[in-house]
Amino acid sequence: MEDSRKKPIMIGVIVVCLIVAGLITFARRGGGGSGIDSISDDKMTWVKCSNPKCKAEYEMSEKQYFKEMEKRFNPMARTSPPLTCEKCGKDSLFRAVKCPYCGIVFIRDSVPNDLFDRCPECGKSETEEIRKKRLAGEQ
Ligand SMILES: [Zn+2]
Ligand SMILES: [Zn+2]
Numbered sequence: 174m175e176d177s178r179k180k181p182i183m184i185g186v187i188v189v190c191l192i193v194a195g196l197i198t199f200a201r202r203g204g205g206g207s208g209i210d211s212i213s214d215d216k217m218t219w220v221k222c223s224n225p226k227c228k229a230e231y232e233m234s235e236k237q238y239f240k241e242m243e244k245r246f247n248p249m250a251r252t253s254p255p256l257t258c259e260k261c262g263k264d265s266l267f268r269a270v271k272c273p274y275c276g277i278v279f280i281r282d283s284v285p286n287d288l289f290d291r292c293p294e295c296g297k298s299e300t301e302e303i304r305k306k307r308l309a310g311e312q
Pocket of ligand 1: 227
C-alpha cells in the first residue's frame with residue numbers, strides 16, 4: 174500500500190531535480206559571466222590601437238578585456254568589436270600579440286587567412302613553431 178503511494182512522489186522529486194539542474198545549466202550558459210570570472214585577475218593581454226595617429230600598445234587585464242568585449246558584443250558582427258583606447262579615447266583598440274621572436278606588438282589576425290599570431294614583421298607564428306616542435310618530437 175505505502176510503496177505504491179511513494180513511487181509517484183519519487184518520480185516527482187526526480188523530475189523536479191532534473192528541471193532544476195536544467196535551469197542551472199541554462200542560467201550559466203545564458204549569463205556567460207562564469208567563463209570570464211574564471212580568468213585570473215593577474216592574467217594580462219596585449220592590446221594595440223589601430224588609429225594611425227596613436228598606435229598605442231599596452232597590456233591590460235584579460236578579464237577586463239573580455240568584460241568590455243561582452244558589453245560591446247554585437248551578434249551581427251563577425252569580427253570582435255574594438256575597445257576604447259586609453260591613450261587617444263577612440264574606439265580603435267584591438268587584442269594584440271607580442272611576438273616572442275622579434276618583440277613587436279601586432280593586432281591579432283594581421284595576416285589574412287593565416288594563423289592569428291603570424292607576425293607581420295618577421296613572419297613567424299608561435300602557434301606554428303609549437304606545432305613544428307611537436308611534429309619533430311621535441312615537446
Ligand atoms: Zn589610441
Ligand atoms: Zn616577429
